[in-house]
Amino acid sequence: MGYAGRAIFLAGMVTTLAAGWFGFPHVLYRKIDQPIQFSHRLHTGEQVGLACDGCHSLKDDGSFSGIPKVEQCATCHAQPQGATSDEKKLVADYITPGREIPWLVYARQPENVHFSHAAHLKLAKIECERCHGPHGRSDSLRAFEMDRISGYSREIRGRKISGIRTRPWDEMKMTDCARCHAERGVSNNCLDCHK
Amino acid sequence: MQDRITRRRLLKFMGGSAAGILLTPIPWKTIDDVAIWTQNWSWIPKPPRGEVRTKFSACALCPVGCGIRARCVGDHPVSLSGVREHPISRGALCPIGLGGHHLQFHPARLLQPVRIIHRDGGIEPVPISMESAVAKLGNTLSRLKSDKSAGAIAILDERPGRITSQIYRRFLAATGNGVYLVPASAAGSSFGTLQSMLEEPYTPCGLDLDNTGMILSFGAPILDGWGSPGRIPDIRKKRSDVEKRLRLVQVEACRSRTALLADLWIPINPGTEVALALGLAHILIKERLCNLELIRSRAMDFETSNNPSYLQLVEHFSPETVARITGIGRERICETARMAARFAPALAIGGGDPGGGPLGEQEETAIWSLNLLLGSVSAKGGVVPHRLLPADSSLGEGRLASVTEISALPDRSVGLLIMDSAASGRALPWTLIEKKLVPKESLVVSLSPMLADSSRRADLVIPAPAHLEAFQDLATPYDSPVATFSVSAPLLRKPPGVIDPVDLLRRLSSEAGAGPDRCGQAMTLVDHLKGRANEVFRAGRGRVFSAQDARWMEMTEVESGDKLWEQISEGACWVDAEPDNRPLPNCRLLGRSPDAFERLAAMAGGRLRQADRQYAAYPFVLMTSGWRGSVGNASLSPIMTKLFQESGVRDSLNQASINPETGGAMGLADGGKAIVETSSGMIRVGLRFDSTVMPGVICVAVGPLEVESTQEPRGDDEGILRICRLDQDSVWRVTPAKVREA
Numbered sequence: 001m002g003y004a005g006r007a008i009f010l011a012g013m014v015t016t017l018a019a020g021w022f023g024f025p026h027v028l029y030r031k032i033d034q035p036i037q038f039s040h041r042l043h044t045g046e047q048v049g050l051a052c053d054g055c056h057s058l059k060d061d062g063s064f065s066g067i068p069k070v071e072q073c074a075t076c077h078a079q080p081q082g083a084t085s086d087e088k089k090l091v092a093d094y095i096t097p098g099r100e101i102p103w104l105v106y107a108r109q110p111e112n113v114h115f116s117h118a119a120h121l122k123l124a125k126i127e128c129e130r131c132h133g134p135h136g137r138s139d140s141l142r143a144f145e146m147d148r149i150s151g152y153s154r155e156i157r158g159r160k161i162s163g164i165r166t167r168p169w170d171e172m173k174m175t176d177c178a179r180c181h182a183e184r185g186v187s188n189n190c191l192d193c194h195k
Numbered sequence: 196m197q198d199r200i201t202r203r204r205l206l207k208f209m210g211g212s213a214a215g216i217l218l219t220p221i222p223w224k225t226i227d228d229v230a231i232w233t234q235n236w237s238w239i240p241k242p243p244r245g246e247v248r249t250k251f252s253a254c255a256l257c258p259v260g261c262g263i264r265a266r267c268v269g270d271h272p273v274s275l276s277g278v279r280e281h282p283i284s285r286g287a288l289c290p291i292g293l294g295g296h297h298l299q300f301h302p303a304r305l306l307q308p309v310r311i312i313h314r315d316g317g318i319e320p321v322p323i324s325m326e327s328a329v330a331k332l333g334n335t336l337s338r339l340k341s342d343k344s345a346g347a348i349a350i351l352d353e354r355p356g357r358i359t360s361q362i363y364r365r366f367l368a369a370t371g372n373g374v375y376l377v378p379a380s381a382a383g384s385s386f387g388t389l390q391s392m393l394e395e396p397y398t399p400c401g402l403d404l405d406n407t408g409m410i411l412s413f414g415a416p417i418l419d420g421w422g423s424p425g426r427i428p429d430i431r432k433k434r435s436d437v438e439k440r441l442r443l444v445q446v447e448a449c450r451s452r453t454a455l456l457a458d459l460w461i462p463i464n465p466g467t468e469v470a471l472a473l474g475l476a477h478i479l480i481k482e483r484l485c486n487l488e489l490i491r492s493r494a495m496d497f498e499t500s501n502n503p504s505y506l507q508l509v510e511h512f513s514p515e516t517v518a519r520i521t522g523i524g525r526e527r528i529c530e531t532a533r534m535a536a537r538f539a540p541a542l543a544i545g546g547g548d549p550g551g552g553p554l555g556e557q558e559e560t561a562i563w564s565l566n567l568l569l570g571s572v573s574a575k576g577g578v579v580p581h582r583l584l585p586a587d588s589s590l591g592e593g594r595l596a597s598v599t600e601i602s603a604l605p606d607r608s609v610g611l612l613i614m615d616s617a618a619s620g621r622a623l624p625w626t627l628i629e630k631k632l633v634p635k636e637s638l639v640v641s642l643s644p645m646l647a648d649s650s651r652r653a654d655l656v657i658p659a660p661a662h663l664e665a666f667q668d669l670a671t672p673y674d675s676p677v678a679t680f681s682v683s684a685p686l687l688r689k690p691p692g693v694i695d696p697v698d699l700l701r702r703l704s705s706e707a708g709a710g711p712d713r714c715g716q717a718m719t720l721v722d723h724l725k726g727r728a729n730e731v732f733r734a735g736r737g738r739v740f741s742a743q744d745a746r747w748m749e750m751t752e753v754e755s756g757d758k759l760w761e762q763i764s765e766g767a768c769w770v771d772a773e774p775d776n777r778p779l780p781n782c783r784l785l786g787r788s789p790d791a792f793e794r795l796a797a798m799a800g801g802r803l804r805q806a807d808r809q810y811a812a813y814p815f816v817l818m819t820s821g822w823r824g825s826v827g828n829a830s831l832s833p834i835m836t837k838l839f840q841e842s843g844v845r846d847s848l849n850q851a852s853i854n855p856e857t858g859g860a861m862g863l864a865d866g867g868k869a870i871v872e873t874s875s876g877m878i879r880v881g882l883r884f885d886s887t888v889m890p891g892v893i894c895v896a897v898g899p900l901e902v903e904s905t906q907e908p909r910g911d912d913e914g915i916l917r918i919c920r921l922d923q924d925s926v927w928r929v930t931p932a933k934v935r936e937a
Binding site: 004005008009010011012013014015016017019020021024028061063064110111112114147149150151152157161162163 | 203204207208209210211212213214215216218219220221224225227228229231232234235241247249273274
């Protein structure tokens, strides 16, 4: 193969590499905006001063409350707390009519996984950041990215298309659960998570 | 270089692209995602999203009735676990119960009635409407009511003692031609033998295991699916110090899981339990290890001048004689009898293996006579009487059909057989049922929610609700020392094409006009259960265990019968107060049959002696075994198949074990196939060498059936039971057999 031939071969290769690494994620993941914007930084910062469990708490029976209901938002936001369009939408569309906000949950595990927040928070004393990263300090909510083939949230299989994990919260796959369990000497039985 | 696209350049570009694509995530991520996509197809059942809640119920998969704690998402249970400190199950739930909520999705599940066409050894299920099914059953019922010569109307109930059982008995009594059948293998039927040895009624009974010093088990799987799964482990945990701990001695031909975990395993020649029980009695009497004065005053046939006495019988069973019959060393026999006296109260338990079937009447008589000698009947730590559960007053009226063991029914006498949906979890050979039917003219109707096991042999299946789809009543567990009342409350939605057996009887009465009028009293099972709750409340005794907070309440804290029902339907369990001690009635250690002495003496040489003529031709002993809830009409969660299909933790249907030396001498291969042949036929089995199996014995599993095979219309899912020999007393646990390479 002459110089020109090698150049053409390489051009084809580079084109595909670019498409695969940079274009493919845009095709694979469908971006869906959250119903309204929300600043975790504002709520957990000095101005409001809430901790994570101020809104995402464990119930009396040990189950996790998940994302708070509008009833809880209404304790402060019965009236608009500012002039932003999202604040107005929160009050007008959700709090006043008592309608739940259809949040798209980044960390939602598939149906066949049973995950107990209580066991991880209370028994293992794991910090929220260990799995959710700096989400509690984010200024805005990024678009929810849904895998068009599997239907999973991008957060589960990992935001990095390379699959290379550099931080504990980069992925939430079964191997990540199993790794953490192994590190802590906790049982890795199938039925621990797949009931 | 010329700037034009040639075919060669295009191919080079494509080659580069193809090489490059392998270095991108496109193929790998796509494969990964497609694999996940296949797990999320739309037809895979998914619980709806919803609030996570905890509900309580009771398990109705076997006669025990363990407490269930269900984690529900929305209204749908997604996981089951035991209830902490539950009076029956003591926090435990067996592996079968843990997967109970999967049964709604079982591949063999029926969602509407089916007519079954039996053809060429296979079956063809034809779906029919509920109306057609009820009409067909109603017509047959009417015909048999008017023409009694065409055969009896029988209902086979594997779980006697429930409200449903009472309704069946009343229904049958009213037909004038009805027979209420129970299998001999019902574990609680062991008490029936005790009852037959006593001069006065002494029922119901239970076992005070919390205070027992030693259990001498004759093959009962005490630690592996006998009684409540949590009870013995709980007792062993609470009484862990050496002096007080519960001793377990397991007498069994094969080293079962119970034998493995027992304090002492005594391997015994198959079918020679009568000799061992009489031999132990011989030592107890000879060494005066029991209260002979009490026995003399209670037992009417202990030593008599007119008839052959118990003493005369046991005199023949010296340790040397018993050692020769049973294959157990003389010293071991003597030591076992002394242990039973030292660790009093000792309790001898029969009942048999769920797959191996009942021990037999003579064996049970010999075991109960041992208990009477040991003073373990009507004594702390032994068999204790308890009160009857307060009955629903509406059931108190009317005549009830008497209870008949299926083996006692004349052959070819049943024109219509209705098989109830509640499974005992124990094997029941179809060959035993089949010979009771009027050939060619009988109708067999199964009420099973699954097309599996005996329902595949039926002509018509009218499915009842599956586990946790409807209220089911639970009888007091046979090992409970006091009466209990709990119900299996529904956690799942009932599909429209199924019908509760009590509702079916009502419908037969009202629509088809086939049933007796008194059964059409417009009362559902729930009405009867509520009625019982009111009666329990009126009785005013006992305590109520609340599953939600593991708290006990005195009956004085319960406001009304309706409140009690509310609690019971939310997983609570009523436990009766301990009754006043009732004196033991006079008894007959040989049983009340006029030829009891001869029958016991004949069986004492072992069950195989009766087949001497066949013995030379069939040198092996075929024994069957099973795990409660995985054999017979019971169905396992498909996920449970991991236990036997993948991990090999449990043997599956027709998996055989044989001693390596025996197998090697026969030229058989470990992991290979073999043909087991008896006088009733032959069957192909998978073979595994196991040094814990006695030489000359082949142990074959009766179940569980592999799940995928239940989808196939096969006619042979009874497996090994088909070729087991049924003795005169319908016992099939030892069969002469021969084995050869397949």
